[in-house]
Amino acid sequence: MVGLMASKVRLYVDHPLGEGQSVPLSRDQAHYLFGVMRMADGTVLSLINGRDGEWDAEVIEAGKKGGILMCRVQTRPLLMPPDLWLLFAPIRKERTAFIVEKAVEMGAARIIPLQTEYTNNADRIRQDKLQAHAVEAAEQCGGTFVPPVDALQKLDRVLADWPAGRQLMFCDEAMIGDPVGLPDIAGPWAIVIGPEGGFSTKERDRLRALAFAHPVSLGPRILRADTAAVAALTVWQQALGDWG
Amino acid sequence: MVGLMASKVRLYVDHPLGEGQSVPLSRDQAHYLFGVMRMADGTVLSLINGRDGEWDAEVIEAGKKGGILMCRVQTRPLLMPPDLWLLFAPIRKERTAFIVEKAVEMGAARIIPLQTEYTNNADRIRQDKLQAHAVEAAEQCGGTFVPPVDALQKLDRVLADWPAGRQLMFCDEAMIGDPVGLPDIAGPWAIVIGPEGGFSTKERDRLRALAFAHPVSLGPRILRADTAAVAALTVWQQALGDWG
Numbered sequence: 001m002v003g004l005m006a007s008k009v010r011l012y013v014d015h016p017l018g019e020g021q022s023v024p025l026s027r028d029q030a031h032y033l034f035g036v037m038r039m040a041d042g043t044v045l046s047l048i049n050g051r052d053g054e055w056d057a058e059v060i061e062a063g064k065k066g067g068i069l070m071c072r073v074q075t076r077p078l079l080m081p082p083d084l085w086l087l088f089a090p091i092r093k094e095r096t097a098f099i100v101e102k103a104v105e106m107g108a109a110r111i112i113p114l115q116t117e118y119t120n121n122a123d124r125i126r127q128d129k130l131q132a133h134a135v136e137a138a139e140q141c142g143g144t145f146v147p148p149v150d151a152l153q154k155l156d157r158v159l160a161d162w163p164a165g166r167q168l169m170f171c172d173e174a175m176i177g178d179p180v181g182l183p184d185i186a187g188p189w190a191i192v193i194g195p196e197g198g199f200s201t202k203e204r205d206r207l208r209a210l211a212f213a214h215p216v217s218l219g220p221r222i223l224r225a226d227t228a229a230v231a232a233l234t235v236w237q238q239a240l241g242d243w244g
Numbered sequence: 245m246v247g248l249m250a251s252k253v254r255l256y257v258d259h260p261l262g263e264g265q266s267v268p269l270s271r272d273q274a275h276y277l278f279g280v281m282r283m284a285d286g287t288v289l290s291l292i293n294g295r296d297g298e299w300d301a302e303v304i305e306a307g308k309k310g311g312i313l314m315c316r317v318q319t320r321p322l323l324m325p326p327d328l329w330l331l332f333a334p335i336r337k338e339r340t341a342f343i344v345e346k347a348v349e350m351g352a353a354r355i356i357p358l359q360t361e362y363t364n365n366a367d368r369i370r371q372d373k374l375q376a377h378a379v380e381a382a383e384q385c386g387g388t389f390v391p392p393v394d395a396l397q398k399l400d401r402v403l404a405d406w407p408a409g410r411q412l413m414f415c416d417e418a419m420i421g422d423p424v425g426l427p428d429i430a431g432p433w434a435i436v437i438g439p440e441g442g443f444s445t446k447e448r449d450r451l452r453a454l455a456f457a458h459p460v461s462l463g464p465r466i467l468r469a470d471t472a473a474v475a476a477l478t479v480w481q482q483a484l485g486d487w488g
Contacts, residue, residue, distance in 0.1 A: 007366050079464060107463065125414040171410040179488055218478075219351065219487040220323060221249040222386040227349050230471060234462075242424055 009037055009045040010054075012146065016054040017071050019052035022060065025067040034062045046075065048137070050146040053078040062074045078144050081107035082241040083188040085166075087158065088112075088193030089119045095226045097133045103225065103226060104137035104147060107242065112150045114158065114192070117200040127151045127216060155203060162212060166190060167234060170207050172215035172230050173198050182216050182239050191232045191239065193225050220241075253281055253289040254275040255302070256299075256379045256390065261296040261315050266304065278306045282306045286319065290319065292382060294390040297322040300315030322388045325351035326485040329410075329431040332356075332473060333363045336375050339470045343437075346470065348381035348391060350477035351486065356394045358402065358436070363446040369393045399447060406456060410434060412479060414451050415472050416459035417442050426460050433484065435476045437469050 011033070015023045025033065033039045043059045047069065054076035061068040086108040090096045096113075103111050111134065113125050130149040130236040138146045162168070166188040173194075175181070192207075199207065207213045220232050256275070259267045269277065277283045287303045290322040291313065305312040330352040334340040340357075347355050355378065357369050362366035374393040380389045406412070410432040417438075420424070436451075443451065451457045462475050 084399055101468075102471055105465060106463055106475070119412050135297055141468060180482060209324075217487075219481055219485075221349060223349050224385060227474060230474040231478040233349070234475040235482065236464055238424060238479065238482075241463075243461075 008013050010035070010038070010044040010048065010142075011045060012048050012050070012135045012139050013132055015049060016238065017047055017049050017055045017057075017074075019071060019073070020244070021071040023047065023057060023069040023071065025069065027065050028047065030063060030065060030067045034067060044072070045069070046179070047071065048139070048143055048144050048146075051078065053144050054142075076142070076144055080082040080145055081109045081147070082110050082237070083238060084233075084241060085110040085112055085190035086229065086233065087114050087190055088225065089114045089116045089155075090152070091120075091225050095224070096130070098193065098226050099229045100130050100149060101135045102132050103233065105141050106141055106230060107237060108147050108191075109145075110209070110234065111147050112158065112190075113152045115152055115154045116195050117203060118195045120195040120196070125152045159206065159210065161212075162185055163188075166212065168192060168207075168210070168213040169216050169232065170194075171218050171232055172187050172204065172208075172211055173222075175215055176222070177216040177220040178217040180217055180219075181213070181214075183214050184239070185214075186240065190235065191229075191236060193229050193232065196225065245347065245382040247433075253277070253283070254292065254383045254386075255289060256383050259293060261291055261299045261301075261318075262295050263315060263317070265315040267291065267301060267313040267315065269313065273307050274309060274311045276464055277303070278308070278311060278435050281340075288316070289313070291315065292366040292388050292390075293323065294382070294388070295389050298386075320386070325353045325391070326421050326481070326487060327353050328480060329354040329356060329434035330437070330473065330477065331434055332437040332469065333358045333359050333360045333399075333440045334369050334396070335364075335440055336468050337351055337368065339468070340374070343473045344374050344377045344393060346380040346474050347477070348378050348387055349385050350463060350474060351481060352391050352435075352477065353389075354394070355391050356402065356434075357396045358399050359396055360439050361447060362439045364439070368459070369396045403450065403454065407432075410456065412436060412451075412454070412457040413460050413476065414438075414443075414457055415462050415476055416448065416451075417466075419459055419461035420466070421464040424461055424463075425458075426479055426480055427458050428483070429458075430484065433480065435473075435480060437473050437476065440469065 047057045055071045057069040086103045170192045301313040315452045330347045414436045
């Protein structure tokens with residue numbers, strides 16, 4: 001990855017972090033740190049919990065079934081992403097995991113897998129696995145925030161319950177080759193990425209009729225859903241997000 | 245993928261395409277079309293060769309060891325990418341293949357794997373396999389152009405032989421959190437993406453001292469090399485390429 005030497009172990013824990021805070025380890029975490037990574041008393045690693053930034057923590061107690069870490073100093077403050085949701089129609093397994101990983105790296109605040117008319121394999125989507133991918137992406141890429149991953153939701157239902165004041169950028173294949181065309185509107189946003197085969201005509205007509213939905217072009221080439229996700233996040237972050 | 249129904253087989257052939265042009269098939273191609281895909285005389289598929297756009301072609305002769313296709317009508321003109329090279333330091337295998345695939349989708353004209361100080365596994369880079377990935381990406385994503393993939397080259401050598409008039413965008417982790425900062429200079433460009441661990445201090449100093457090299461920021465988060473490649477291609481295509 002760019003800019004991160006993989007020199008120090010980075011671990012997500014569901015526990016408050018702060019100066020002098022002790023952090024008990026689960027059996028799995030103890031196995032990973034002491035069994036797999038061979039850490040001993042005194043070893044320093046990085047902890048994140050998605051809320052308190054990144055902390056250096058020292059191994060105080062190393063056991064086979066558990067252990068204790070002690071937080072020393074904060075090494076990175078919490079970096080919250082902008083209020084941007086990524087909605088996407090799951091594709092085949094490894095590319096779905098990939099989209100979740102990229103959404104974390106690129107700074108999405110919430111990830112929503114969508115069932116659309118052309119979504120395949122929707123029954124195979126496991127929220128817990130996708131959430132674990134989001135945690136892993138944050139651990140590996142220096143992230144301090146972990147976006148929640150929702151359970152699979154139907155596009156119709158999501159649009160019917162759409163929150164007032166949130167804009168929606170949708171990548172419309174009918175606009176292929178047009179200028180990008182993202183409107184300059186501040187406030188909360190979402191990006192929606194269609195499935196293989198795109199949106200159905202009915203879905204596209206519905207999206208196009210919604211005042212909060214803004215069709216956007218991602219250039220003259222056909223993009224896979226995972227490529228479109230990174231490209232759309234880049235366009236949005238640069239124009240309206242925290243890349244400025 | 246966005247906007248492409250995977251309804252018709254799309255095949256790359258190294259043969260001229262044009263109205264009434266017959267295209268002989270290799271043994272492997274015949275096996276794929278007639279053995280695996282079960283095509284017979286009269287079936288229509290799409291052909292590309294990277295030069296003549298996309299053509300509908302009909303099966304004229306189907307054999308076990310070969311066959312003949314006949315071009316009927318052009319279904320898509322050749323879409324050349326802008327004069328943009330993507331230079332990248334290979335990472336682990338599947339992510340290297342991924343970068344090649346994304347470079348094709350996003351519209352790079354040439355792909356150059358780079359050996360840098362922190363490049364791992366450089367001896368495992370096989371030009372022929374990466375070129376095959378580029379062909380496959382064009383076949384699957386509606387592309388009509390296939391960028392050449394160079395053999396692995398040393399960063400020092402590439403910079404020493406740099407062609408006059410070509411600008412270089414390099415994603416500098418020292419600028420993390422700064423505005424993107426891509427200068428508005430027309431003409432040929434290249435993007436360089438560093439390896440895991442980034443460029444060495446020596447390499448970064450050298451890049452920063454070159455008049456044609458322009459450091460650019462890709463936001464406040466650490467990005468993996470494959471994410472950085474798509475994000476950088478998006479930034480460039482939108483500002484200086486053919487996304488306008």
